[in-house]
Amino acid sequence: MKKAELVFIPTPVISHLASTVEVAKLLVDRDERFSITFLIMKLRFDPKIDRFINSVSTACNRIRFIDLPKDEPDPNQPRKFLFSLIEAQIPHVKEEVFKLVSQSESSPDSPPLAGFVLDMFCTSMIDVANEFGVPSYIFLTSGAAFLGxxxxxxxxxxxxxxxxxxFKDSEAEWVMPCLANPLPAKVLPSFLLCKEGLxxxxxxARRLRESKGIIVNTFEELESHAINSFSNGNTPPVYPVGPILNLGRDGHRDVESDKFKDIKQWLDDQPLSSVVYICFGSMGSFGVDQVKEIAxxxxxxxxxxxxxxxQPPPKGTIEPPSDYTNPQGVLPEGFLERTAITGKIIGWAPQTDILAHPSVGGFVSHCGWNSVLESIWFGVPIAAWPLYAEQQLNAFQIIVELGLGVEIKMDYRKEFISDGNENVISAGEIERGVRFLMELCDERREKLKEMSGKSRKALENGGSSFTWLGRFIQDLVDQLP
Incomplete structure (x- = not known):
């Protein structure tokens, strides 16, 4: 049996890195021929990445991590920051891959380089793979409809x-092969509607077409319409191998065990399915006016x-939100006292542990794809409040395409890099959305429960995602020299 080394290059944010590592684990667990090297770009403001990598490194002996030199671009250009960071790392990636290739050529025990697996934002690295004469595959951390x-x-x-x-702000609708229903222009991803983003x-998108295949974090039963739309041969092969979830929460357990103990104790005291959980992801936050309306x-x-x-980061920066030392100042007067028995305010949260808890009956979410998959896995319905990126499309899928959630405001938009100005959704709209969510009819809850079961079966031996992963491995092996 030929052994093979894969180089994985993820985007350096925890929401992308965690699911990319889970894909790597699936590959090495499934096939002993593979070993994987991650090339990690570092961001000075995200210590979660270091904790995460340290915990994975000790657990997986055929997955290793190499830190690339810190070569951060100008922080005063936040809108270009991520792509500038990736471009700046290309020489460092070449250098590390050259070392890997030299090692495999000089040592019979070192597996030869078989290919790159690149994050959806790292498509410029396809040129590096081409230089080394190996194929590039993409790992898409979003769903199949977004790829379509x-x-x-x-x-x-x-x-x-x-x-x-x-078509910005128009009433136009788009009929496209990857969706069963026409998509209103008002829920198109934000970056399609501005010159620089487009x-x-x-x-x-052009570079995605150059790849040898695209691994997608979804499963056939969830997005069958979108997945079938790729069967015409006009795109690279698509492999739906999800849901890829970091259920073990590598890198978080030790740090947050005390924090979760307090949350779990409170949840344990609540009736079954009675709690609505409100969270807007690792990068989501609001100004004071919106916080008061939510309250x-x-x-x-x-x-x-x-x-x-x-707490929102400083205006115009790409840093993640932080926890409030004392949230009292941004909440309505007396709110904490009036809701002391029925509510609990927390900071950053261990989301999968919370969604798994039997007292949680609904989830007000920004509809990041990881959160969508987690809500389905645990059978907790979503009230959609998307913010940026492709989240409006995800909300449309959950509500219109799949009928698995409800709307707070499907076409809400908030700039990823805030300038301090934001639309404010009223308390009345939020109240209606929460009531609709928590009083959801049995038919919808049953439908979600059924999809939850399918998400778990997809990963089992013989399930759809298990089979697609086998197909990807075979296609990869067929490419080996």
Missing amino acids: LQFYFQALHDEQRVDPIE ARFLVQ CGLEQSGHRFLWSLR
Whole structure:
């Protein structure tokens, strides 16, 4: 049996890194021929990445991590930061891959380089793989419908000269192969609707077409329509191998065990399915005006709540939100006293542990794809409140395509890099959404429970994702020299 080394290059944010590591674990667990080297770009402001990597390194002997030199671009250019960071790392990646290749050539025990697995934002690294004469595969941390949307709009722009920016704020609807229902322009991803974002999007979509295959964090039963749309041979092969979830929460357990003890104790004291959990992901936060409206909406709904409330980063920066030392100053007067029995305010939260708890009956979410998959896995319905990136599309899928959630505001938009100005959703809208969520009809809850079962079966021996992963491995092995 030929052994093979894969180089994984993830985007350096925890939401992408964690699921990419889980894919790597699946590969080495499934096939003993593979060993994997991660090349890690570091960000000075995210210590979670170090903790995470340290915990994985000790657990997996065929997955290793190499830190690339810290070569951060100008922090005063936040909108270009991520792509500038990736571009700046190309010489360092070449250097590390050259070392790997030299080692395999000089040592019969070192496996030869078989290919790159690149994060969806790292498509510029395809050039490096080409230089070394190995194939590139993409790991898409979003869903299959988003992949279909990328190919659709790239082809529309390049072949028919259609500019999606012209449809900003219009009532237009798009009929595309990856969705069963027409998609309103108002829920198109934000980056399609601005000049700079569209230019990057088009480059990325064109480069996706150059890859040998695209691994997608989804499963056939969830996105069958989108997955079937790739069968015409006009795109690289697509492998739905999800849901890929970091259920072990590597790197978090020791640090947060005391913090979760307090949360768990409170959840243990609540009735079954009675708590609504509010969280907007690792990068989601709001200004004071919106925080007050959320607080009033929750209080007026009368439902129990667990709210992950984060402090926004300084305006115009890409740093993640932080926990409040004392949230009292941003909440309505007397709110904490009035809701002391029925509600709990927390900071950053161990989300999978919370969604797994039997007292949690609903989830107000930004609809990041990881959160969508986690809500399905644990059978907790979502009230959709998307913020940025492709989250509006994810919300549309959950509500319209799948009928597994409800809407707070599906077309809400908030800039990823905040300038301090934001639309404010009223307490009344939030109250209505929470009530609708927590009083969801049995039919929808049953539908979600069924999909939850399918998500687990997909990963089992003989399940759809298990089979697709086997197909990917075979295609990869067939490419070996």
